[in-house]
Amino acid sequence: MDTSEEIKERYAQEAETYWKDAWLVNFDAKELFAEFKRIVNLLYPNKLEKINVLDIGAGNGMLTELIMREFPNAHISMLDFSKEMLESAQVIFEKEKFSVRNIDFIVKNFITDDFPKEKYDLIISSYALHHIRKEDTLKIVYLKIANQLKATGVFLCLDYYLEMTEETRENQVKTAFKRWIKNFNSKEIAKEWAQIIQGEDSPATISLIISSLNKCNSKELDVIPFMLPKKGVMSFIYGMINRKNNSSKKLEDYVNETKKYMGQEEIIASYSFDKYI
Ligand SMILES: C[S@@+](CC[C@H](N)C(=O)[O-])C[C@H]1O[C@@H](n2cnc3c(N)ncnc32)[C@H](O)[C@@H]1O
Numbered sequence: 322m323d324t325s326e327e328i329k330e331r332y333a334q335e336a337e338t339y340w341k342d343a344w345l346v347n348f349d350a351k352e353l354f355a356e357f358k359r360i361v362n363l364l365y366p367n368k369l370e371k372i373n374v375l376d377i378g379a380g381n382g383m384l385t386e387l388i389m390r391e392f393p394n395a396h397i398s399m400l401d402f403s404k405e406m407l408e409s410a411q412v413i414f415e416k417e418k419f420s421v422r423n424i425d426f427i428v429k430n431f432i433t434d435d436f437p438k439e440k441y442d443l444i445i446s447s448y449a450l451h452h453i454r455k456e457d458t459l460k461i462v463y464l465k466i467a468n469q470l471k472a473t474g475v476f477l478c479l480d481y482y483l484e485m486t487e488e489t490r491e492n493q494v495k496t497a498f499k500r501w502i503k504n505f506n507s508k509e510i511a512k513e514w515a516q517i518i519q520g521e522d523s524p525a526t527i528s529l530i531i532s533s534l535n536k537c538n539s540k541e542l543d544v545i546p547f548m549l550p551k552k553g554v555m556s557f558i559y560g561m562i563n564r565k566n567n568s569s570k571k572l573e574d575y576v577n578e579t580k581k582y583m584g585q586e587e588i589i590a591s592y593s594f595d596k597y598i
Contacts, residue, residue, distance in 0.1 A: 336405035349553025378449020
């Protein structure tokens with residue numbers, strides 16, 4: 322089985338048990354989802370706007386739900402190659418009494434399939450793109466995203482990352498492991514997570530992400546990559562914004578922060594939790 326098939330198989334099995342509270346509590350997702358909400362509101366202050374949104378690797382809709390709550394008139398397309406995860410999203414939405422009237426469920430692979438043809442105000446993604454660790458593949462996916470943004474559109478992604486230098490990475494891994502032991506209240510479960518994170522869930526480095534984003538600019542595509550200055554232990558928020566978007570000024574700080582990471586050489590990093598397990 323290639324990696325894509327393994328990941329698909331894993332989510333087919335996990336669809337019913339992928340429990341969002343455990344997910345939110347045990348990583349730094351809770352703080353970063355709040356930060357995500359803040360940024361979305363900064364970019365789209367009118368909550369009644371009928372924004373067109375694409376959620377890539379939407380799973381059972383944790384991020385989709387955030388958008389649904391913030392923008393009740395939004396039209397959202399949820400794209401995921403796991404039919405089971407999307408079905409689980411429908412069950413959750415029905416349970417929470419959300420209307421799925423404005424939602425499309427699209428079973429597609431974000432690497433190998435074309436995206437829907439329409440243009441979006443917002444393309445979002447959480448904890449899905451880190452599965453890509455090859456610069457060429459990452460660039461292809463980012464280009465597909467950049468091409469589907471409206472002239473004022475924004476891509477906003479919340480995901481795992483790896484620090485760049487050996488020293489900062491070591492600190493990151495150590496802090497994450499301690500945090501999992503505390504949050505799960507079990508070293509055994511923390512160990513299982515460490516195995517997952519070192520396996521197919523192993524994230525890309527910030528420099529790989531930033532260098533791939535930077536390659537999306539061309540004569541036709543004028544996008545500015547950015548990342549949030551505030552990072553979690555394992556997660557951060559980054560993205561691109563079309564230069565034509567008036568809010569791009571509001572994101573200037575993030576753009577400046579991104580610049581610090583440019584010119585970094587280390588693209589693919591190796592790391593290990595073994596020392597702490
Ligand atoms: C960790 S889950 C995240 C789900 C959701 N965004 C969240 O934050 O809870 C990753 C999701 O990405 C999907 N995924 C991974 N690789 C994919 C690919 N190549 N194409 C489409 N979906 C993919 C998986 O099926 C899974 O639902």
